[in-house]
Amino acid sequence: MEKQFKKETICIQSGWKPKKGEPRVLPIYQSTTFKYETSEQMGKLFDLEESGYFYTRLQNPTNDFVAQKICELEGGVAAMLTSSGQAANYYAVFNICEAGGHVIMSSTVYGGTFNLLTVTMKKMGITCTVIDPDCSEEELNAAFQENTKCVLAETIANPALVVLDIEKFAKAAHAHQVPLIIDNTFATPINCNPFEWGADIVTHSTTKYMDGHAMSVGGAIVDSGNFDWEAAGDKFPGLTTPDDSYHGVTYTKQFGKGAYITKATVQLMRDLGSIQAPQNAFLLNVGLETLPLRMERHCANAQAVAEFLEKHEKVAWVNYPGLKSNKYYALAQKYLPKGSCGVISFGLKGGRAAAEKMMDKLSLAAIVTHVADARTCVLHPASHTHRQMTDEQLLEAGVAPDLIRFSVGIEHVDDIIADLEQALESV
Numbered sequence: 001m002e003k004q005f006k007k008e009t010i011c012i013q014s015g016w017k018p019k020k021g022e023p024r025v026l027p028i029y030q031s032t033t034f035k036y037e038t039s040e041q042m043g044k045l046f047d048l049e050e051s052g053y054f055y056t057r058l059q060n061p062t063n064d065f066v067a068q069k070i071c072e073l074e075g076g077v078a079a080m081l082t083s084s085g086q087a088a089n090y091y092a093v094f095n096i097c098e099a100g101g102h103v104i105m106s107s108t109v110y111g112g113t114f115n116l117l118t119v120t121m122k123k124m125g126i127t128c129t130v131i132d133p134d135c136s137e138e139e140l141n142a143a144f145q146e147n148t149k150c151v152l153a154e155t156i157a158n159p160a161l162v163v164l165d166i167e168k169f170a171k172a173a174h175a176h177q178v179p180l181i182i183d184n185t186f187a188t189p190i191n192c193n194p195f196e197w198g199a200d201i202v203t204h205s206t207t208k209y210m211d212g213h214a215m216s217v218g219g220a221i222v223d224s225g226n227f228d229w230e231a232a233g234d235k236f237p238g239l240t241t242p243d244d245s246y247h248g249v250t251y252t253k254q255f256g257k258g259a260y261i262t263k264a265t266v267q268l269m270r271d272l273g274s275i276q277a278p279q280n281a282f283l284l285n286v287g288l289e290t291l292p293l294r295m296e297r298h299c300a301n302a303q304a305v306a307e308f309l310e311k312h313e314k315v316a317w318v319n320y321p322g323l324k325s326n327k328y329y330a331l332a333q334k335y336l337p338k339g340s341c342g343v344i345s346f347g348l349k350g351g352r353a354a355a356e357k358m359m360d361k362l363s364l365a366a367i368v369t370h371v372a373d374a375r376t377c378v379l380h381p382a383s384h385t386h387r388q389m390t391d392e393q394l395l396e397a398g399v400a401p402d403l404i405r406f407s408v409g410i411e412h413v414d415d416i417i418a419d420l421e422q423a424l425e426s427v
């Protein structure tokens with residue numbers, strides 16, 4: 001066993017480890033295909049009898065070195081990159097839940113995930129029960145059905161900033177013999193490792209803090225290796241019974257703890273094809289190198305901005321898990337002791353109209369459909385990302401119509417506060 005390094009070291013040193021004479025920096029394997037010497041060698045790859053690269057739609061070395069780094073950061077056994085966070089959540093669920101299956105999902109998940117599960121996957125015959133993340137254990141347990149295949153929630157909800165009681169969710173999921181899938185995008189593995197609290201699968205939109213510079217859209221899925229698919233009886237036949245598309249391979253038998261990620265790679269990636277471009281994986285890797293430094297600064301800056309806003313006379317409310325007044329302060333102390341994230345939400349006494357006016361006056365903080373990158377940015381979810389939702393769904397998702405999502409960057413905090421101060425003067 002290699003020595004397990006601390007996260008700062010993993011971010012710099014893990015993944016690509018060059019041998020004598022090889023490039024110091026992770027190369028971009030800008031190649032769709034890979035060469036073999038005999039027809040038999042290639043045949044074995046297609047039968048999953050040997051592992052090796054043959055076509056970038058399934059696997060690419062650049063991607064795999066970056067996935068390896070993310071895997072180590074989360075403390076998992078296997079990981080893969082996807083073309084986006086959307087693809088990561090889609091694959092994570094669809095890998096174990098087919099037509100006729102059922103998912104339990106937190107109501108405060110990202111708008112894209114909400115649509116994916118409640119609209120698009122519904123068309124595939126997968127049903128979803130949406131549940132308040134603050135529900136009691138009894139309410140949570142009551143949501144399970146015979147055909148429930150997984151539970152899905154976010155460590156820190158985007159943009160409601162609800163901190164999940166991961167242990168409560170893991171306990172309920174395991175009592176019903178299904179895995180807990182946690183989207184850990186906002187916390188990042190620097191601030192929280194959901195596996196330590198009982199989560200089985202972790203997903204990421206690497207587009208956010210991991211890339212960190214708003215350069216490339218991407219996603220990742222990590223498996224803890226802890227969930228026993230076979231012990232759950234016949235709940236997960238896709239993993240525990242032969243796959244006809246590979247001459248009867250049974251993933252749990254042939255790949256052990258690698259079963260879940262292997263199936264998602266050789267079956268879903270093969271057939272659905274949401275591979276991350278190696279160029280993007282290269283950029284993601286550069287982002288990962290500084291993730292711990294950036295997260296520390298994002299959190300320190302956001303804490304100061306949240307405290308400034310909380311004291312401001314024109315501000316009606318501030319939501320940031322680092323504030324003592326926050327509903328999730330205690331949960332954040334437990335699950336996110338190093339800090340939560342750089343995202344704050346707040347509302348103005350002047351409501352929605354004042355929010356729009358104030359946002360137009362900001363100069364350093366740009367209005368962009370993005371969050372969680374180095375540059376401070378701002379968004380009004382009710383008119384942007386969550387536009388498709390009804391008022392009722394907005395409230396269920398924890399998104400008030402006047403909610404301003406403020407993503408604090410890593411500029412000097414005095415400049416960020418000064419920008420807010422001048423913009424607030426206009427309302």
Ligand SMILES: *Cc1c(COP(=O)(O)O)cnc(C)c1O
Binds near residue numbers: 089
């Ligand atoms: C952005 C986001 C997603 C979707 O990721 P994309 O990379 O934009 O596809 C999923 N979950 C969370 C929590 C997000 O913030």
